[in-house]
Amino acid sequence: MILQSIWFYVWGLLWAVFFITDGYDFGVGSLYPFLGKSDQDKRVMINSLGPLWDGNEVWLITAGGVTFAAFPLVYAVMFSSLYSALMLILFALILRGVSFEFRGKVDSAAWRRLWDTCIFLGSVVPAILFGVAFANIFQGLPLDENHLFQGNLLTLLNPYGLLGGVLFLFFFLVHGALWLSIRTDGDLQQRAIKTAGGLWPVLLIVAVAFLAYSAVATPLYKNYLAHPILFIVILAAVAGLLGIRLFLARKAYFSAWLASALAIVGATFFGIVGLFPNLLPSRINPEYSLTAFNAASSPLTLKIMLMVVLLFIPVVIVYQIWSYSLFKGKVTQQDLDLEEAY
Amino acid sequence: MDPVFLSRLQFAATTMFHFLFVPLTLGLSVLVAYMEVRYARTGDETYLRMTKFWGKLFLINFAVGVVTGITLEFQFGTNWSQYSAYVGDIFGSLLAIEASVAFFLESTLLGIWIFGWKKLSKMAHAIVMCLVAAASNISAMWILIANGWMQSPVGYVYNNGRAELNDFAAVVFNKFAILEFLHTVPSSFVLSAFFVMGISAYHLFKKQHIDFFTRSFKIAVVFGLVSSIWVVVEGDMHAVHVTKIQPTKLAAMEAHWETQKRAPMVLFAIPDEKNERNLIEVGKVPGLLSFLGHHDFNAEVTGLKDFPKEDRPPVLLTFVSFRLMVALGTLFPLLTLIGLFLKNRLVENRWYLMVMMAAIPLPYIAIQAGWVLAEVGRQPWIVYGLMRTADAASPVAGWQVMASMVAFVLVYGLLGSVGYYLIGKNAIKGPAAVEAA
Numbered sequence: 001m002i003l004q005s006i007w008f009y010v011w012g013l014l015w016a017v018f019f020i021t022d023g024y025d026f027g028v029g030s031l032y033p034f035l036g037k038s039d040q041d042k043r044v045m046i047n048s049l050g051p052l053w054d055g056n057e058v059w060l061i062t063a064g065g066v067t068f069a070a071f072p073l074v075y076a077v078m079f080s081s082l083y084s085a086l087m088l089i090l091f092a093l094i095l096r097g098v099s100f101e102f103r104g105k106v107d108s109a110a111w112r113r114l115w116d117t118c119i120f121l122g123s124v125v126p127a128i129l130f131g132v133a134f135a136n137i138f139q140g141l142p143l144d145e146n147h148l149f150q151g152n153l154l155t156l157l158n159p160y161g162l163l164g165g166v167l168f169l170f171f172f173l174v175h176g177a178l179w180l181s182i183r184t185d186g187d188l189q190q191r192a193i194k195t196a197g198g199l200w201p202v203l204l205i206v207a208v209a210f211l212a213y214s215a216v217a218t219p220l221y222k223n224y225l226a227h228p229i230l231f232i233v234i235l236a237a238v239a240g241l242l243g244i245r246l247f248l249a250r251k252a253y254f255s256a257w258l259a260s261a262l263a264i265v266g267a268t269f270f271g272i273v274g275l276f277p278n279l280l281p282s283r284i285n286p287e288y289s290l291t292a293f294n295a296a297s298s299p300l301t302l303k304i305m306l307m308v309v310l311l312f313i314p315v316v317i318v319y320q321i322w323s324y325s326l327f328k329g330k331v332t333q334q335d336l337d338l339e340e341a342y
Numbered sequence: 343m344d345p346v347f348l349s350r351l352q353f354a355a356t357t358m359f360h361f362l363f364v365p366l367t368l369g370l371s372v373l374v375a376y377m378e379v380r381y382a383r384t385g386d387e388t389y390l391r392m393t394k395f396w397g398k399l400f401l402i403n404f405a406v407g408v409v410t411g412i413t414l415e416f417q418f419g420t421n422w423s424q425y426s427a428y429v430g431d432i433f434g435s436l437l438a439i440e441a442s443v444a445f446f447l448e449s450t451l452l453g454i455w456i457f458g459w460k461k462l463s464k465m466a467h468a469i470v471m472c473l474v475a476a477a478s479n480i481s482a483m484w485i486l487i488a489n490g491w492m493q494s495p496v497g498y499v500y501n502n503g504r505a506e507l508n509d510f511a512a513v514v515f516n517k518f519a520i521l522e523f524l525h526t527v528p529s530s531f532v533l534s535a536f537f538v539m540g541i542s543a544y545h546l547f548k549k550q551h552i553d554f555f556t557r558s559f560k561i562a563v564v565f566g567l568v569s570s571i572w573v574v575v576e577g578d579m580h581a582v583h584v585t586k587i588q589p590t591k592l593a594a595m596e597a598h599w600e601t602q603k604r605a606p607m608v609l610f611a612i613p614d615e616k617n618e619r620n621l622i623e624v625g626k627v628p629g630l631l632s633f634l635g636h637h638d639f640n641a642e643v644t645g646l647k648d649f650p651k652e653d654r655p656p657v658l659l660t661f662v663s664f665r666l667m668v669a670l671g672t673l674f675p676l677l678t679l680i681g682l683f684l685k686n687r688l689v690e691n692r693w694y695l696m697v698m699m700a701a702i703p704l705p706y707i708a709i710q711a712g713w714v715l716a717e718v719g720r721q722p723w724i725v726y727g728l729m730r731t732a733d734a735a736s737p738v739a740g741w742q743v744m745a746s747m748v749a750f751v752l753v754y755g756l757l758g759s760v761g762y763y764l765i766g767k768n769a770i771k772g773p774a775a776v777e778a779a
Contacts, residue, residue: 051457054408055450058441064415065438072430072504079419080736086420087746091753094409098757101405105764148737297431298506308439316446323450326461339394339774340401340456 001293003302005277007070008292010309012272014066018059019130019168019268020175020261025053027176029096029123030169032116035180035195041188042116044331046100046342048183051327053100055320057093069305073147073295074279081141081149082133085156089126096122100342127172128165132156135164135210138218138271140283147280147290160217167210170203171267174244175260181253185330196256197248204241207267219281220274233273237266343740346732349421352747354717356413358710359754363407363761365709368482368527369534369569370400371475373561378468392558393471395773396538399765401456406761408449410754415441421743425724425734431506432498432513433488440484448477482530483523490519492725493716494587505728518587521580522716528569528576529712532674533705535566539681540702541769543695546688551772556688563681570674577671578634585635585643588726591719593646594655595664596631605631605643610665613657618647655721663714670708677701 028045036042068075079086095118103115139160142150177199180192211234214220224230240263247256275281279295282288296302335341374397381389415437418426426434454462455470462470497512498505507513539562542555585592592598597613597620598605609625629639636643646654677697684691724731 047457051453054453055446057412058446058449061412061415061445062438062441064419065434065441068415068418068426068430068434069438070434072434073427075419075430075434076423076426076736079416080421080423080738083420083736083738083742084745086416087749090413090416091749093412094753094757097409098405098760101402102760102764105402105768297434298501300510301431301435301507304507304510305435305438308435308442312442312446316442316450319447320450323454326454326458334460335457338457338459340398340459 003299003306004292004296006306007296007302008276008279009272010306011063011066011070011279012269014059014063015134016265016268016272018056018063019171020264021056021059022053023127023172023264024175024179024257025049025056026123026127027172027174028179029119029176030127030173031176031180031192031195032123033120035177035188035191036116037187037191039112040336043104043336043342044184044188045180046103046119047335048180048331050100050342051323054097055323057097060093066305066309070297070302071279071290071292071295072297074290077143077147077149077280077290078137081143081151082136082156084153085129085133089129092122092125092129094122096126104342124169127169131165131168132161134168134268134271136161137280138164138214138220138275140218140281140289142284143280143282143288143290144284145288147282147288150284160213163206163210163213167206167267170199170206171260171264174199174203175257175264178244178248178253178257178260182257183329183331193248193253196244200245200248207237207241207263211270214270214274218274220271223274223276230273233266233269237263237270240264240266343744345738345740345743346735348740348743348747349735350731352743352750353417353421355747356410356417356750356754357717358713359758360407360410360414361710361713362706362758363403363410364482365530365533365705366403366537367400367407368478368530369532369565370396370403370537371471371478372531373534373538373565374400375468375471375475376561378471382464382468388554388557391554391773391775395554396558398768399541402761402764402768404452406757410757413750419736420746421736421738422724422734423736425729428504428729428734429725431504432491435507436484436488436491436513440481440488444477444481444484448474448481451477479527482527486523486526487514487516487519489716490516490522493522493720494518495725495728505725517583521576521583524576525573525580526709526712528572529705529709531569532566532573533709535562535569535678536674536698536701536705538562539566539678539698543688543698544770545772547692547695547699549689552689554773556685559681559688560685563678563685567675567678567682570671570678574671574675577668581634582637588720589644590646590649590654591660591715592635593644593649594657594660594719595715596634597657597661598631598643598645599647600645601642601648602645603632603642604629604640605635607631607634611661613661615657652722655719660715660719663711663718666711667708667715670704670711674705674708 028049032042032045036045067078099115099118099122103112133156136156142155144150174196177192177196181189181196184192240259243259243262244256247259277292278289279292280290374393377389377396378393380386381393451470451474455467455474458467458470491513494516495505496516497507497509499508539559542559542562545551545555596607597611599618606626606628607630608623611620611623614621631643632641633639635641646657680694681698684694688695720726722730722732724734
């Protein structure tokens, strides 16, 4: 029981880390056509992600791999049920990834426009769809007694699912704008700061609406009411949201970005804690739900994988922090002049 | 539309496309790391220019390889959910280990390598590339352990209606997987060596950057010779193990119908699956198949007729891909050996340079044929002897798979064209002058 529960939260944590790392990449990519007024601005924006986005994306691969390893049945049902949504996300990620590399390789305005479009779509589409997917999981999927999904892509586009998509998009937009406030200077930085400040009230309203709507559309609050101490998770999310505004006012952009990360982790865990022990709740009948207990791998696999994760994820975090510290400053002209730069 | 067939087609297409880029990543990362370590140790600027020139081609290739890899992991869930639920206990763990142990390191450090030229010392920067090369190859190892388990399932018990892990060491040290790793990775080195030799040959043929490309060629020719000889020797060991573990694959790859002692091998034949015989057989050597499978000219080799029809793989495709792989695989040591003799007189031997330019695609063909043999030859099983491919697919509608399939063809078509256009363009441009770091 304990092993499965640990894995449930490790699973949630990996998704949360993916959202705070690749989340700002999605944000920067979504702001790209609006904040990147000149080619120089655009290059600064993508080079601010340059050394880091690929390592960030591996958190997705790991979250997916861990779902497969620890909860094979969830992996099977989740990705086949969300077939079209996941395929759209994959195509978006593919195009975004190559666009960074391809964009600067041919000197032609039309060529750059093509890859600019791909960077934008490749960022905004996953930002929204991850939100839609997770909101639908919070709400429960129409799964029958054989764990078969009784619905289609349109089933997912219900009001609560769409609100989830909007929430994630605004989280990532603010997160990305804060990232640009840290790593750029001059006009671009001023525009990024203004964008973060301007989007913040919208994010706050959407987040509050989502919390309220969750009480109606989902059973998430049941766990909170049973153990009121858990409300601390929601408080953390709210503290993060307020922290963004506070640190923005003090021009402490890195702290604001950390507050934004806290808000994203809080929001993810708001759902994860509320779901426990369900990984994929069934809307048709709670008995058909996939839980940490009926969908888990064998205890042996869970133990071995836990050792792998406890041994290697800290190492990953160490070298990723090293990488972030190497590239913590502003993107400079010298960085752009590098032959390998995007 | 049959979702199983479409899912197989989609998986085959996306895997083969992904594997156009992976082998070059595996081998070229090693070569670039070697060049950069030489630069860091000697300060010789030609090595720096080599690192930058071959590194650039490496990065374009890597970009396409890495983005097309993501789809493979998720396709097990989207298209093969029955398989995932049945074997995830074992197979899923291997993919998760690959991501946390190797892929993280590769992706994070490659970012540092690309953007960190001015931020690290020469040696530290070179070590980062060594780690990228190591991580890429370790990543391949875990993926091949996963594939090896599909070829030869070990270390599991049937429990709770699925295959569950009961011996992790048996899965990791699975002999089939080890042999696959020792075959696939050196084959990738051969491909990378031919890539470097072929592009070098182009510039030497045009009599430009002669010193630069002669030195590049010399590094690649040694790498290619050692790897290609290794692949042949190891391939022979591999065949013996296939005979033991997957007798249906062996029989199909030789279009061998009748069980017999002193089984012959044919150079070429046209298998007629309907009538369970070969239409034409050319160059029959008695006893050779017995030797290939058992290292004994008189050993008995089971023919296809002694396996139920529903357990046989498609014969023609398996047979042809094996022949293609072996024929090309034999050619590579010969071509590299000639290169070794001519290495100081390359510019004068224009015929050889032309051959080597034309030879760039050959290892690609050989390596794809090898995968067709491994995967088609395993059919009708997704996990040999344990689960049939027909039982493994997701309960998704055919139109959904059709739609994603069309999208894959379009998007991958675009990526492939642009990727190879950029590799070609930069390869032809030749090395740029660089300022020493």
